[in-house]
Amino acid sequence: MTQDGVEKPTNPEGLAQRTAEWRRRLAAWTLAWIAFESLGGLALYLLPFSVPNQWMVIVHTLAGVAFLLPALWYLGRHLVVYWQRPLSALVMMGYLAAAATLVALVSGILLTWQSAFGPRLSYAWDLAHLLATFALVAFVVPHLVVILLRDRTFGSEAIPLHRAQRLAGWRFGIGLATCLALVAAGWIAFPGEKLAHEFPADYSWKYGPDRPFAPSLARTQTGGAYDARLLSGSETCGTSGCHEQIAAEWRVSAHRWAAMDLGFQRIQSEMAKQNGPDSTRYCGGCHDPISLFSGAKTTFAENLTSQPGYAEGVSCLVCHSVRQTDVEGNANFVMAQPRRYLFEMTAGNPARFTRDFLIRAYPRHHVEDLSKRLFKTPEYCAACHKQFIDKEVNNVGWVQLQNQYDNWRKSRWNHPGDPRKTIECRECHMPLVDSHDPAAGDALDYNRGTGDQKHRSHRFLGANQFMPLALKLEGAEEQAALTSKWLRGEIEVPEIAEKWERGPAVGIELVPPANAQPGEPVSIRAIITSNKVGHDFPTGPLDIIQSWVELTVTDTAGKVVFASGRRDDRHFVEPGTFMFKAEPVDQYGNLIDRHNLWEMVGVRYRRSLFPGFSDNAEFEFRCPGSASDTAESPRREEAFTVPAPQGTGELRVTARLMYRKIDQYLLNFMFGEQPGLTSPVTEMARAEAVVPVRLRTAALARPVVPAGAAGGR
Numbered sequence: 001m002t003q004d005g006v007e008k009p010t011n012p013e014g015l016a017q018r019t020a021e022w023r024r025r026l027a028a029w030t031l032a033w034i035a036f037e038s039l040g041g042l043a044l045y046l047l048p049f050s051v052p053n054q055w056m057v058i059v060h061t062l063a064g065v066a067f068l069l070p071a072l073w074y075l076g077r078h079l080v081v082y083w084q085r086p087l088s089a090l091v092m093m094g095y096l097a098a099a100a101t102l103v104a105l106v107s108g109i110l111l112t113w114q115s116a117f118g119p120r121l122s123y124a125w126d127l128a129h130l131l132a133t134f135a136l137v138a139f140v141v142p143h144l145v146v147i148l149l150r151d152r153t154f155g156s157e158a159i160p161l162h163r164a165q166r167l168a169g170w171r172f173g174i175g176l177a178t179c180l181a182l183v184a185a186g187w188i189a190f191p192g193e194k195l196a197h198e199f200p201a202d203y204s205w206k207y208g209p210d211r212p213f214a215p216s217l218a219r220t221q222t223g224g225a226y227d228a229r230l231l232s233g234s235e236t237c238g239t240s241g242c243h244e245q246i247a248a249e250w251r252v253s254a255h256r257w258a259a260m261d262l263g264f265q266r267i268q269s270e271m272a273k274q275n276g277p278d279s280t281r282y283c284g285g286c287h288d289p290i291s292l293f294s295g296a297k298t299t300f301a302e303n304l305t306s307q308p309g310y311a312e313g314v315s316c317l318v319c320h321s322v323r324q325t326d327v328e329g330n331a332n333f334v335m336a337q338p339r340r341y342l343f344e345m346t347a348g349n350p351a352r353f354t355r356d357f358l359i360r361a362y363p364r365h366h367v368e369d370l371s372k373r374l375f376k377t378p379e380y381c382a383a384c385h386k387q388f389i390d391k392e393v394n395n396v397g398w399v400q401l402q403n404q405y406d407n408w409r410k411s412r413w414n415h416p417g418d419p420r421k422t423i424e425c426r427e428c429h430m431p432l433v434d435s436h437d438p439a440a441g442d443a444l445d446y447n448r449g450t451g452d453q454k455h456r457s458h459r460f461l462g463a464n465q466f467m468p469l470a471l472k473l474e475g476a477e478e479q480a481a482l483t484s485k486w487l488r489g490e491i492e493v494p495e496i497a498e499k500w501e502r503g504p505a506v507g508i509e510l511v512p513p514a515n516a517q518p519g520e521p522v523s524i525r526a527i528i529t530s531n532k533v534g535h536d537f538p539t540g541p542l543d544i545i546q547s548w549v550e551l552t553v554t555d556t557a558g559k560v561v562f563a564s565g566r567r568d569d570r571h572f573v574e575p576g577t578f579m580f581k582a583e584p585v586d587q588y589g590n591l592i593d594r595h596n597l598w599e600m601v602g603v604r605y606r607r608s609l610f611p612g613f614s615d616n617a618e619f620e621f622r623c624p625g626s627a628s629d630t631a632e633s634p635r636r637e638e639a640f641t642v643p644a645p646q647g648t649g650e651l652r653v654t655a656r657l658m659y660r661k662i663d664q665y666l667l668n669f670m671f672g673e674q675p676g677l678t679s680p681v682t683e684m685a686r687a688e689a690v691v692p693v694r695l696r697t698a699a700l701a702r703p704v705v706p707a708g709a710a711g712g713r
Helices: 012-023 025-046 051-066 068-082 089-117 123-152 156-189 244-251 262-275 277-287 289-293 316-320 349-361 364-370 378-382 404-409 425-429 466-470 476-488 494-499 664-671
Strands: 322-325 333-335 386-389 399-403 432-434 454-456 506-511 521-530 546-554 560-564 582-586 600-606 614-622 648-660 682-694
Touching: 012 025, 012 068, 012 156, 025 051, 025 068, 025 089, 025 123, 025 156, 051 068, 051 089, 051 156, 051 349, 068 089, 089 123, 089 349, 123 156, 262 277, 262 466, 262 664, 277 289, 316 322, 316 364, 322 378, 378 404, 378 425, 386 404, 399 404, 399 600, 425 494, 466 476, 476 682, 506 648, 521 546, 521 648, 521 682, 546 614, 560 614
Parallel strands: 506 682
Antiparallel strands: 322 333, 386 399, 432 454, 506 521, 521 614, 546 560, 546 648, 582 600, 648 682
8 A cells, every 4th residue: 555545556456446346337327427417506506597407407306316316325335345445635535525415415305395396495405505516526526536647657457447447437428418418308309488579460550660569658678579478377476386375466456457457448449449559558558568568459459458468467477577667657667578487388287397396496597587676666666657648649748647656756755765764655555464475585675684474465455446346356355355444544564554644544534613503504624634645645547536525414313414425326426525536628628537538638627635635625504493404405494403401402423535446427438337336435534523503592582673663762
């Protein structure tokens, strides 16, 4: 033996043993397996996301599972054979390589199980697997290189050893090439779905070739069309065992049914009839982006929609593929062309299993591509939640419509640079919920962390209870009930509880007189205050929405003596009601009452509440002279009857702030005057007061005698 413990080639027994080890097929195959698995791991870490790399994940996993036991058997045997050798640098490298291999195997088994059956990878085990791969390369390569260089110095007595090493080298090369060939074969056999990013042959280029989606301001990164399948398929996010909670929330949200909205479909059809199908692109950027970007807003497309995808409205990939926004509004955003995983658009359980496995086993692209800081900003929401009409739409000129973003920006809720005082869009409309979702936790929020086990709700609660019920969506009743609670301000948001008031989102308070007298006018004031709303109340298309004060006054016997804001049998709100809404007009002064905004040039009436501000509703009526002097006979002059002996009565006043999403006239226009068909009405707030009614004193009740008629004067 040499001083470092390595056997001299003149030792026939040691030379024969090493020759026999090199001749073993399993030795070469194990080396090929280790090399391929290491190369695969490094490729996934160092190379960009690609189809070949996805096939590398598949073959890497299959090879790892298939050769696991043979490799373990060989490595164990190899350690036993050389265990008695004296410790040296060369032997130590072998031990360290074996330890790295063991860590790589254990972590690989766990990661494979998590990728196949769990919701997400463990980042700790993923890091261990990666570090073990680097360690394996760092120890195995020098270990082999030193052995081969040393053995090259041996003389003729080592010729059998050299031949065995060359044979092992050939076997190693064939094994490694076979694994790489499997990757290439998979790539050739299935390079991914072929997508047709083309506009239809009959597509209208009315606004010029450089503005294919105008009058919407939405754009794609490529400037061209996207295959409808590219941005659809949201259900796969919730069937993979990953984002089940988030998908269930989104499935019944206004974002999901933005294109299915029966009202949207009806109004879009009217717009297409009057202005041409290409004009509906104005609406498509926010309501129906999948159809817009696939070129379906054109002459011969049925319902101006693209299948598949339109039923997803603002799908998961639509929202998460936006790369740039502008606060100008009207869907002024840039849509990326997301790179999809293999089998994402392929039907069948095997394809679905493979797709889900790939996303979980190779998550870096999924996370980096679909999770952006931009999504957490109000400016992101502004792209759609701000709207105007210009000459391209109304043929007259620019008119501002709904504008939630600037309402918020100028309000008391916005304190630039101070997140502890500011309340942003997502903090209200996407409150935190308990979560087992892989997306739980967020280190980018000032008041959160990666381990908070919460995610932001994707219900996007707003103000429309009608449509999910009309569409009969699964979970519509729950969504409608939550929307009503949201409108009333009854949903707690603990993370921002200290920033806003408790109680109603919009409150109502009564200011009654100290008392009333029979036959005299009674003035009552209702103060409506926006307490929690981050933008104008109401907001959205105010030609559709109605919010009003319903006031009821009853006497001691419970009979109505005055009322305002009631609905009739046809669900219309009575004339003269105090109402928050808008009345837009066309260039001839005609009322825009069918949501025909493409004809709008201005507004003749608009009433809404700015955040934190109040408005007054004034009511006046005559205190009745008797219990029978009710709202149905308000001018009767009988004396007010009061119980003896107190000589007083009372008026009970109830004020309710009411809200409904769709005006009854528009609803009848869209769907016909069907019995009972009306938008749900929510009582947002209520206030009550009692006004004492007192009799006149005797002096005040005595008839007035003209001057000179009494006392002989």
